[in-house]
Amino acid sequence: MDRRAFLVTGTAALTACSVPGAAGTAQVPGTAPTGVVPDWEWVRAQFDLAPDYIHMSSFFLASHPHGVREEIERHRRTIDRNPFLAVHNQSDMPATIAAAAAEYLEGRPEEVALTGSTTMGLALIYHGLPLRAGQEVLTTTHDHYSHHESIRLAAGRAGATVRKIALYDEPAAAAQDEIVDRLRRALRPRTRVVGLTWVHSGTGVKLPLRAVAAALAERNASRPDGDRVLLVVDGVHGFGVEDEAVAAIGLDFFAAGTHKWILGPRGTGVIWGRDGRWADIQPTIPAFQHELSVAWIQNRPPAGPTRATWVTPGGFKAFEHLWALPAAFAFHHQLGRARVAERIHQLNTQCKDGLAAMKHVRLHTPRNPQLSSGLVCFEVDSMTPEAAVARLLQRRVVASAAPYATSFIRLAPSLVNSPADVDTALAAVRSLAPG
Numbered sequence: 066m067d068r069r070a071f072l073v074t075g076t077a078a079l080t081a082c083s084v085p086g087a088a089g090t091a092q093v094p095g096t097a098p099t100g101v102v103p104d105w106e107w108v109r110a111q112f113d114l115a116p117d118y119i120h121m122s123s124f125f126l127a128s129h130p131h132g133v134r135e136e137i138e139r140h141r142r143t144i145d146r147n148p149f150l151a152v153h154n155q156s157d158m159p160a161t162i163a164a165a166a167a168e169y170l171e172g173r174p175e176e177v178a179l180t181g182s183t184t185m186g187l188a189l190i191y192h193g194l195p196l197r198a199g200q201e202v203l204t205t206t207h208d209h210y211s212h213h214e215s216i217r218l219a220a221g222r223a224g225a226t227v228r229k230i231a232l233y234d235e236p237a238a239a240a241q242d243e244i245v246d247r248l249r250r251a252l253r254p255r256t257r258v259v260g261l262t263w264v265h266s267g268t269g270v271k272l273p274l275r276a277v278a279a280a281l282a283e284r285n286a287s288r289p290d291g292d293r294v295l296l297v298v299d300g301v302h303g304f305g306v307e308d309e310a311v312a313a314i315g316l317d318f319f320a321a322g323t324h325k326w327i328l329g330p331r332g333t334g335v336i337w338g339r340d341g342r343w344a345d346i347q348p349t350i351p352a353f354q355h356e357l358s359v360a361w362i363q364n365r366p367p368a369g370p371t372r373a374t375w376v377t378p379g380g381f382k383a384f385e386h387l388w389a390l391p392a393a394f395a396f397h398h399q400l401g402r403a404r405v406a407e408r409i410h411q412l413n414t415q416c417k418d419g420l421a422a423m424k425h426v427r428l429h430t431p432r433n434p435q436l437s438s439g440l441v442c443f444e445v446d447s448m449t450p451e452a453a454v455a456r457l458l459q460r461r462v463v464a465s466a467a468p469y470a471t472s473f474i475r476l477a478p479s480l481v482n483s484p485a486d487v488d489t490a491l492a493a494v495r496s497l498a499p500g
């Protein structure tokens with residue numbers, strides 16, 4: 066492959082030739098027959114999950130639903146038959162994928178970059194931000210390793226400082242006004258970025274992002290544009306659960322893997338960035354973009370400000386996975402964002418109600434659906450989270466222990482579960498009662 070062909074692959078069409086049997090333009094497979102509103106049993110049947118387990122950790126990594134599996138397989142066959150031409154013939158795929166993501170989050174395709182995970186998205190944002198020595202990134206004690214480390218590494222390079230605050234002391238008692246107030250009071254003149262997580266995977270608390278964004282907008286009104294406080298959110302555990310138009314929340318950047326609640330191919334993710342904010346980002350990994358490769362060939366810097374596509378990492382990928390991502394958004398589209406949110410919240414409420422009634426259990430996730438989402442965190446008296454998780458697994462309930470300094474047991478009822486599954490999981494937790 067010549068060097069120009071290598072660089073433009075995946076974006077600009079090199080040739081218009083097609084391979085017999087090669088995938089054509091983006092084709093999203095049907096899920097349920099058109100016009101049929103799928104019921105939850107049908108939804109559950111789309112997964113190849115082992116039926117002898119109660120799967121309560123699906124937030125960790127998606128099992129691909131049928132439509133996504135089929136799409137991966139279709140693309141894999143095409144690539145295996147003729148890798149070179151299959152990839153060239155899909156040069157419009159990144160735009161198609163960005164359009165599918167944009168439709169789901171109610172933004173514009175030009176606002177979406179494609180990544181491989183939440184971790185990659187966060188790293189690309191923080192390393193790309195125009196942080197300077199003397200500026201500060203304000204974050205919280207509730208965020209994931211990937212978020213804190215992205216901040217630490219980027220701030221270290223820039224000579225910026227990092228400060229972590231708690232937005233609540235007891236997760237079960239978290240309150241919107243207090244969260245917003247603590248954040249507002251923590252802002253300092255040198256705070257340039259606020260890094261938050263939509264749904265905390267250590268406690269199950271969901272942040273009131275709209276209220277937070279409004280408070281920051283108020284503060285930013287008196288700041289010059291180059292000095293605005295930017296709001297960066299790790300959205301992975303709300304994305305695919307909540308009925309929220311992410312692009313309308315008031316964030317600057319939002320990173321999420323699409324291989325958890327979105328049920329997309331493993332190794333996929335997105336960054337959404339508000340219009341105008343992408344110009345602030347210095348790309349970290351060379352993007353395989355036509356205009357960038359042309360600039361390189363002409364030995365000049367690329368013309369114009371950074372755009373989202375310049376932040377999508379280049380390099381060859383597991384294309385069959387990447388290209389199958391629209392099928393996951395189609396699955397959600399068919400189910401409807403509001404119905405998905407209602408179903409997941411119902412199952413989680415059932416789970417929390419059941420746990421709250423057990424004397425040997427301390428529930429840490431708020432009961433209020435405004436402040437919680439698809440994760441339920443709790444403790445069992447006189448038992449470490451790891452021991453409890455092991456005991457639940459003996460009863461074929463797949464729970465997890467949160468990887469945080471203070472660790473709780475997590476159950477995450479999702480679209481792969483039924484109310485009967487939740488009852489079975491609750492019975493297993495009940496059996497952990499001492500004596």
Ligand SMILES: Cc1ncc(COP(=O)(O)O)c(C=O)c1O
Pocket residue numbers: 124125181182183184185208209211212262264265266299301302321322323334
């Ligand atoms: C809050 C949060 N952010 C980020 C991650 C990492 O996600 P990814 O595997 O998509 O990088 C996790 C892992 O589950 C998480 O809980």
